[in-house]
Amino acid sequence: GAVVSQHPSWVICKSGTSVKIECRSLDFQATTMFWYRQFPKQSLMLMATSNEGSKATYEQGVEKDKFLINHASLTLSTLTVTSAHPEDSSFYICSARDGVRHDGYTFGSGTRLTVV
Amino acid sequence: GIQVEQSPPDLILQEGANSTLRCNFSDSVNNLQWFHQNPWGQLINLFYIPSGTKQNGRLSATTVATERYSLLYISSSQTTDSGVYFCAVKPNSGYALNFGKGTSLLVTP
Numbered sequence: 192g193a194v195v196s197q198h199p200s201w202v203i204c205k206s207g208t209s210v211k212i213e214c215r216s217l218d219f220q221a222t223t224m225f226w227y228r229q230f231p232k233q234s235l236m237l238m239a240t241s242n243e244g245s246k247a248t249y250e251q252g253v254e255k256d257k258f259l260i261n262h263a264s265l266t267l268s269t270l271t272v273t274s275a276h277p278e279d280s281s282f283y284i285c286s287a288r289d290g291v292r293h294d295g296y297t298f299g300s301g302t303r304l305t306v307v
Numbered sequence: 308g309i310q311v312e313q314s315p316p317d318l319i320l321q322e323g324a325n326s327t328l329r330c331n332f333s334d335s336v337n338n339l340q341w342f343h344q345n346p347w348g349q350l351i352n353l354f355y356i357p358s359g360t361k362q363n364g365r366l367s368a369t370t371v372a373t374e375r376y377s378l379l380y381i382s383s384s385q386t387t388d389s390g391v392y393f394c395a396v397k398p399n400s401g402y403a404l405n406f407g408k409g410t411s412l413l414v415t416p
Binding site: 192223225227229233234235236237240282284286294295296297298300301303 | 397
């Protein structure tokens with residue numbers, strides 16, 4: 192099936208710094224990718240839709256200036272958490288769909304961000 | 308937006324028992340998937356099942372799209388089945404998957 196690679200798997204950063212998370216579709220092209228956030232013992236909440244070559248679409252309540260999304264190619268989307276604070280600590284996971292295979296959405300392995 | 312309700316929220320089984328997890332959704336969908344989230348957070352796709360019935364080993368799933376629900380069956384449960392099971396749907400009018408709150412399953416020896 193389709194494979195989505197996400198890096199890093201975990202990251203610890205100091206408050207006030209920025210962190211970049213990469214999401215790559217390895218064996219298919221993805222014009223659209225999705226970024227989710229999951230807090231402990233909660234469900235996955237959609238943060239934004241990343242569109243190749245255009246601006247991302249953010250869900251209500253998600254600060255677009257804090258969570259910068261860049262989708263510069265058909266296989267790569269990045270999420271940058273800017274000026275991170277402890278409340279940004281969470282599990283971030285990306286997703287994409289191979290429009291050819293028609294077998295649903297594939298998810299990356301996630302990034303556990305801890306801001307200290 | 309679309310509402311996705313999963314039941315039960317928590318489930319404890321003894322190894323070897325069978326179980327049924329349910330997912331109700333509030334609008335028409337053209338994509339429904341069941342996932343198992345392992346202790347490391349990775350989402351394992353179990354089924355892509357917008358309609359009909361599928362089976363994979365001890366797991367099977369049925370979606371009745373016209374009645375807006377899906378069921379995940381786990382037979383002869385094993386301790387490795389423990390984890391959180393999510394149902395996620397994409398409404399006809401949307402682009403992304405919307406997740407239910409999950410069912411947390413613990414299988415004891």
